[in-house]
Amino acid sequence: MGVVLTVLGGLTAIGLGVSAVLGLIGLARTNVPKFVGMLAVAIVVVWVAIAVGDRGKLERLLDMLGTVFISVVVCIGIWVISNMVVSSAKRGWPMYAGIAGALFGALFFGIMRGTLSVLPIFAAQDPLYLFSGGGLLGHAEWPVIGAIVFGAGSYLTASIPQREVRLAAGVAMGAIAGALLAWKLKVWYYPSLDYVAGLIGAVVGAGLGGVIRLRNPIPTALIGAAIGFSYGAWGGGEWTGAGSGRWIGMIVPMVLLGLAIAWNGSRGPKAMAEFDNRARATVFLGPALLFLFGSLIVPAITTFLLSLRGRDSVDYVGFENYNELFTSDQSFDFSEWSALFTSRLFWIAFVLAVAAIVIGLVTNIRRNGEPGFERNPTTVGLLTVGAFILSMGALSVLRGTFFNNLWWVITVVTVATVAGLLIAVLADRSSVGENAAKTLIFMPMAISFVGASIVWRLQYQARPISKNQTGVLNAIWVGLGKMGTGELGLPGGLTFRPIGFVIFGLFLAAALFFVVTSKPRLDALAGPLILLFVAGFLFLKIGLGAETGSLRLFVIVFLVAIAAALAYTAVTRLQNGQAATAQSLMFGVVVFLAYRFLAGAIGGYTTSAQGEIVPDTVLFLTNTPFNNIFLMIILIWMQTGFAMVILSAAIKAVPQEFIEAARVDGATESQTFFNVTLPSILPTVGVVVTTMIVQVTKVYDIVKVAGQGGKFGNNVLANEMFEQSFSFGNRGLGSAVAVVMFLTVLPVMVYNIYNMQKGEV
Amino acid sequence: MAAITAPQGGNGLGDRIYQRLADIPTWVLWMLVVVWTIPSFSLFVNSFRNRDAQRNDAFWNILNERDATVENYSDVLSAGSTNDLTDSIITSAAISVPATIIPIAFAAFAAYGFAWIDFKGRKWLFIATVSLLAIPLQVALIPLLRLYIGGAHLTLPFTDKTMTFLPDIDLAGDPAAVWLTHTGFAMPFAIFLLHNYISQLPKEVFESARIDGADHFTTFWRLVVPLSVPALASFAIFQFLWTWNDYLIANTMLDAQSSVPTTVRIANLAGDFDNTDHLLTAAAFVQAFVPLVVFFSMQRFFVRGLLAGSVKG
Structure with a gap:
């Protein structure tokens, strides 16, 4: 029974909370309830599950709800009350002055009495209370006294028309407040004030205060003088308990404050309207600016200052941390650079570059009859791919945190943008399920980095070769490796499984259908062949349970058949004067695959000590340096959806007339894309690229969770910052890394913000 | 092909x-x-x-x-089992709910102030605010952690006295430390996003409200908030997913002993290779359940937020 009651009570509490918040911010009138409904259902399901399970959890949940509710209500409540105070000025200035004064007085006296926080320097961690202490509400009567003194005083001074009388009232208010504070000061803090310093402080403060508001300088100058006097006199003095300066030290600044409050008196309608604007601006911007100041500006400055100090944040060490960061071989490691020239990537890039140059030179001579380099999609494309591969090669031999970060940025940004663009274009052209496909590609954006890391750890898992592979990629890869090394032969010892025949039948039907309906043309035969290939393979594997050696034979035979079909098609097309680039490329790929199968080296394999080729697992996440690439794939998997969504919107925004005009002029699909669509979406590509550069520079979670904290030569800046600051307790170095990260993203962010602002303000 | x-x-x-x-x-x-x-x-x-x-x-x-x-x-x-995630689900909610509502409120106030209240230096203050987008999270983490577990103190120049601006409020291990941090970090982006929308509302609406005697407070509450629901929803979804999925801030501010949100909990489970690896599968989906529901039901708003705010740092 008790459980049921708590369940009902909790449900009601949630319902009330949700509807109160929704009603407050006016969401309820739109189609948002669908979302809120689903979220509420999700929360309730989880919640009921917890409630059924454990009573303690329930209490924690209600506790949490209460805290959340109070936090939200307090934050928004203070804002609403501030607005009401400002609104009260409409009912007359003295009214406003009284209310504002009372609030100020309550707060001021509450803080002074409760936790006044001026500490002798060497006791920084242990607050000493000048008065009785006990927290903000330690003495509940004290805020009330403050509210009465300042409320009544402000109301009076605002209602008195004659300036002399008004100022006298202000002085009286200040004197009373000061006397009260001095009276309650604890004996052992009685000060001997430094009057000279106090005078200097007052003059400086008055000057600064006056400059802030040149149109009406006196009140701010008075406040400045009050602060300056306190600063100088109290700060310069000794608080030994022996001095007699407490009365002067408290009363003088309070009187100055009273004078400042009393100076202007009531205001006319014009001044009131102006006041309303200024006060509203303060109230509307205040909370946000407070947070910006407290959690961004001040901490950023503090971090810079900490980066100049040692590991315990005390000793000043100058730029020693930066020096350590930039000279450490953990950050930049050039020791393996010469391996670049023996790496496969370098030579691939080299071949591509040579090919690009040769093609460029030859086409230029053929077309223009004179030597030179022609820039066309083929040559530029080859050079770009070559440069990308070269950078991959270079970054795989240049090790260290900074190079890893650079590697991340280049790879993830390039691949995710290109893949996103490709998918956006494909989705734009495709006839079936454009939105469903986009949603599925986009979905990883909704998962956390931690979740994505877990997803991919399963893909990358590696187990000893003698066991079954549980990781998806290794299962496929080792399967290929086993197939590539299995003894060639006909299947023997077969087991029949009906499901295999069903699959085979389906694929066979599809292939036949393809052949029948396509009014057989030779160049269309590759498609059915591929379908038959898949069908036969699955039939052998699942239907007959064939072992790897016979599968290998089957694969080789079929690859040769496909290659022959492709070659035949390419030759026929060339004879008819048609282009055959795609056919030739595919022919090359298929022949290469067939060769690898025949030579017994494909997928996961290694060469054993005896020189034999044997299947082996790939340790995706621990083999330096390419474990970096496999971590990057996780981020690419997540960010491609982002690039796709934004670029897809941009592609759809390209005016249809442009594209039709290009088609009318006889441009091919790819010409239309490269000469019309791509130039029009280039600014959006820029936004995607810059945004991703910033995101990737800060990558942390993936390296931490999937990369096991950067222990395998896969460290990055954000991880280094966290490890140094919180694991190795070297906050100086950690701060220096953070500052370097900030400086790294700064140019990109400035560019981004500049772009954002161009149409704005 | x-x-x-x-x-x-x-x-x-x-x-x-x-x-x-x-x-x-x-x-x-x-x-x-x-x-x-x-x-x-x-x-x-x-x-x-x-x-x-x-x-x-x-x-x-x-x-x-x-x-x-x-x-x-x-x-x-199920409560009671050693790998029980329910505590961390509660903590996740305790972080992301206030970390969504409070920044929306404060940023909407500020966006309205920047867009429709006339005061001196408005343009520059706005540019300064948006420029703060450039500050990466990492730059502010250490000082914020020090603030939450030590308070804010400053040695006054020219004197030998130290002033305490904030006493030690001992937020170590408290979800409040996390959502306060999120609130501060969301602010530039939220103000930017909402300002884009609120400043585009038709001027006549505000003029007629003014003539009817409405002050800024009434105008904001009665007109701007209802009209800005799409922008508010976009930001809400974006921020909710961001905070629910956050790992770095939670991992910094909350220590492992106290209750941590789901992301940190799962990352800790992942470090414990042999014993709990098989549970990670279910745990990851439990963690992703709420974001996926939000994502599939509110995809339109989410995409809009993404398009508008492709600059969040």
Whole structure:
């Protein structure tokens, strides 16, 4: 029974909370309830599950709800009350002055009495209370006294028309407040004030205060003088308990404050309207600016200052941390650079570059009859791919945190943008399920980095070769490796499984259908062949349970058949004067695959000590340096959806007339894309690229969770910052890394913000 | 595959089916979709396999095993078991709910102030605010942690006295430390996003409200908030997913002993290789449940937020 009651009570509490918040911010009138409904259902399901399970959890949940509710209500409540105070000025200035004064007085006296926080320097961690202490509400009567003194005083001074009388009232208010504070000061803090310093402080403060508001300088100058006097006199003095300066030290600044409050008196309608604007601006911007100041500006400055100090944040060490960061071989490691020239990537890039140059030179001579380099999609494309591969090669031999970060940025940004663009274009052209496909590609954006890391750890898992592979990629890869090394032969010892025949039948039907309906043309035969290939393979594997050696034979035979079909098609097309680039490329790929199968080296394999080729697992996440690439794939998997969504919107925004005009002029699909669509979406590509550069520079979670904290030569800046600051307790170095990260993203962010602002303000 | 092109003309059933089948972009697109989905799908399938099955074979063997089970889910969701995630789900909610509502409120106030209240230096203050987008999270983490567990103190120049601006409020291990941090960091982006929208509202609305005697407070509450619901919703979704999925801030501000949100909990489980690896599958889906619900139901608003705010740092 008790459980049921708590369940009902909790449900009601949630319902009330949700509807109160929704009603407050006016969401309820739109189609948002669908979302809120689903979220509420999700929360309730989880919640009921917890409630059924454990009573303690329930209490924690209600506790949490209460805290959340109070936090939200307090934050928004203070804002609403501030607005009401400002609104009260409409009912007359003295009214406003009284209310504002009372609030100020309550707060001021509450803080002074409760936790006044001026500490002798060497006791920084242990607050000493000048008065009785006990927290903000330690003495509940004290805020009330403050509210009465300042409320009544402000109301009076605002209602008195004659300036002399008004100022006298202000002085009286200040004197009373000061006397009260001095009276309650604890004996052992009685000060001997430094009057000279106090005078200097007052003059400086008055000057600064006056400059802030040149149109009406006196009140701010008075406040400045009050602060300056306190600063100088109290700060310069000794608080030994022996001095007699407490009365002067408290009363003088309070009187100055009273004078400042009393100076202007009531205001006319014009001044009131102006006041309303200024006060509203303060109230509307205040909370946000407070947070910006407290959690961004001040901490950023503090971090810079900490980066100049040692590991315990005390000793000043100058730029020693930066020096350590930039000279450490953990950050930049050039020791393996010469391996670049023996790496496969370098030579691939080299071949591509040579090919690009040769093609460029030859086409230029053929077309223009004179030597030179022609820039066309083929040559530029080859050079770009070559440069990308070269950078991959270079970054795989240049090790260290900074190079890893650079590697991340280049790879993830390039691949995710290109893949996103490709998918956006494909989705734009495709006839079936454009939105469903986009949603599925986009979905990883909704998962956390931690979740994505877990997803991919399963893909990358590696187990000893003698066991079954549980990781998806290794299962496929080792399967290929086993197939590539299995003894060639006909299947023997077969087991029949009906499901295999069903699959085979389906694929066979599809292939036949393809052949029948396509009014057989030779160049269309590759498609059915591929379908038959898949069908036969699955039939052998699942239907007959064939072992790897016979599968290998089957694969080789079929690859040769496909290659022959492709070659035949390419030759026929060339004879008819048609282009055959795609056919030739595919022919090359298929022949290469067939060769690898025949030579017994494909997928996961290694060469054993005896020189034999044997299947082996790939340790995706621990083999330096390419474990970096496999971590990057996780981020690419997540960010491609982002690039796709934004670029897809941009592609759809390209005016249809442009594209039709290009088609009318006889441009091919790819010409239309490269000469019309791509130039029009280039600014959006820029936004995607810059945004991703910033995101990737800060990558942390993936390296931490999937990369096991950067222990395998896969460290990055954000991880280094966290490890140094919180694991190795070297906050100086950690701060220096953070500052370097900030400086790294700064140019990109400035560019981004500049772009954002161009149409704005 | 460019070799296969649809024959021109002909609109019989066979031709139409052929054209569908010969639609190369669709085939390539869906092949990519399959590649993109297999990772999540394989984890999802594995979450229904027991420990031994997960440790013996790859996910597709579930077809041979015929013993799908929900015990992974019941393990991570039932109170009392050692790998119980419910505490951290509560903590996640305690972080992301205030970290969504409070920044929305404060940023909406500020966006309205920047857009429709006339004061001196408005333009520059706005530019300064948006420029703060450039500050990466990492730059502020250490000082914020010091603030939450030590208070804010400043040695006054020219004196030997130290002033305490904020006493030690001891937020170590408290979700409040996390959502306060999120609130500060969300501010530049939120103000930017909401200002874009609120400043585009028609001017006449504000003028007629003014003539009817409404002050800024009334105008904001009665007009701006109802009119800005799409922008508010976009930001709410964006911020909710951001905070629910955050790992760095939570991992910094909350220590492992006290209760941590789901992301940190799962990352800790992941470090504990042998014993709990099979539960990670279910745990990851429990963690992703709420974001996925939000994502699928509110995709439109989410995309809009993403498009508008492709600059969040």
